[in-house]
Amino acid sequence: MIKAVILGTGSCLPEKTLSNADLERIVETSDEWITSRTGIRNRRVAGRDEQNYQLATKAARRALAVTGIEPEELDLIVVATISPHMIMPSTACFVQAELGAVNAFAYDISAACAGFTYGLDLASNYIRNRPDMKILLIGAETLSARVNWEDRNTCVLFGDGAGAVIVAGSNDGRGVFGSNLRADGKLWNLLYMDSPESYNPDLRRDEWQGPFIRMNGSDIFKHAVRLMEDAVTSLLRQHDLTIDDVDLMIPHQANIRILKNLRERLGIPEERVFVNLSQYGNTSAASIPIALDEAHRQGRMARGDIVLLCTFGGGLTWGSLLMRW
Template sequence: METTVTGLGAYLPARRVTNEELSALLDTSPEWIESRTGIRTRHWADPGTATGDLALEAGGRAIKSAGLSPGDIDLMILATTTPDHRCPATAPDVAARLGLGPVAAYDVSAVCSGFLYALATAHAHITAGHAAHVLVVGAETYSTILDPGDRTTRVIFGDGAGALILSARDPDDEPGPGTLLATDLGSDGSRPGLIRIPGGGSREPAGTDRYFRMEGRAVFKQAVLRMGESARRTLARTGWDTADVDRLVGHQANVRILTALADHLGIPAERAVVDVDRVGNTSAASIPLALAHAAEHGRLTPGDRVLLTAFGGGLTWASAALTWPDVTPG
């Protein structure tokens, strides 16, 4: 079986947080935030709104976009760093609230690479014949794990959710747009301290520091290097050259990383999708949110050759290549 993208959904919390609002709380300025990150606004969930609530909205919209009913979904995979609870996983709850029935549903944790890890896993389920329609969601409420006094992280991250429906297609059928052509996954566990939440896990169960921490300069270098290497391996598997790529959709970490990545790959900057300026870094939700926004505004058209790539804590990285489907975001 081949894998095709048949549905797309996105959801952002209503609360929009500006650089001016954050500058009144932190030792910074709107100009400093934008010059360092390219971010102007981000969305934060209201107190009491959980990651699962955002995933529910995006997932439902993706199912509608695909023209399916909840009962058509065979499997749900949720990528998140901010689950509703340490136990149980969030995906089964979301699946039940969506009315998917007693299908398999589980979480994937690969931080900002999580959505592409989930995408590759869903692709494997489909090609193995285990599922005909898979709901893949990336959802985060990073506002719940940010140190209120840390300007290096609080100004960067936002909340949101995005989702794709992946569906099986017989390889003997007439080929069309939307085919997922190749994926690539990798990790390096020797540098876990670059991106982490120190306390709260079994290593430091009594640890008091339960906020998200990141070594920005080291992460920048690793992100560009690892995404570039992974993207090139993915291109090689499809037989594409960088000149064949119509749209580069990198993890929306900040504008400087996206610009450096395009330059590293030799892809013109105007082909790179930038969504981080309006939503911030939404971790596992960033790529599906960027896809939805680009599709909604005509920057993705059916048949476009699209290269996705991400980098996150672990360290982890991932890439995927597909031709863009004829879908309308839900």
């Protein structure tokens, strides 16, 4: 049976590092406060010539270089993002133009921090129907443009970056073999980012306070741990697996306390969970593909290993995905 296999990975981080010490000069906070509550010590912030699509394109080129695939061979480009370069056209269209991927159709998806996992499931389904497709999937964010730098509860959390994978069909037993994706729109107001103010006065929201990320941290914590645990355990049961069968779990890098609680509730050893949160912060849809690229380049995954992705974000959106590397 043809399955969607990741042939290559790539990532791109902005040059500028914003440390907790730097944030102490911007907002009322401290390194101890941030580290103890989030596990984050640094995050990357985009500068000139590091627009969302530019970070995405660099990550894509690195993934393509691993595979030897030329941009003209790509059939589809999907970018998962909540901080697009423009509302229209899509960031994926900018990437297509930059790469010269003239034969690919392109579009963005918006599922917040769950965007890349949603996108990988989407790519898997495309390949199930068209096994010869070659797909470029990217998670890319410039969240530094979307945070309120006066809100210490959110501005310390988020960072910029991009991660990319090349996905194609294979019948050698490897690839994506299960997913469990969920959403609950009733809880949207626990984590959201408003749009720019409407030019139509009849469509303006009374509660509009600016196009920033807003979050109810304590409620998000409770929902994130419980819902990701359920998404993982139910998916494993569906495939007659246990957490002991998982060689590496790559979770969304949101908060170290969330990751620690999730790991303990699942019963997976720390050495089988990949974490790079301290260096990059929460990069939303870019989080998992950046971690996946680093894990790949560090040799954390061997051919045939079972890799588990799990994620949670605004929407609310969450889920899990299993693949054999």
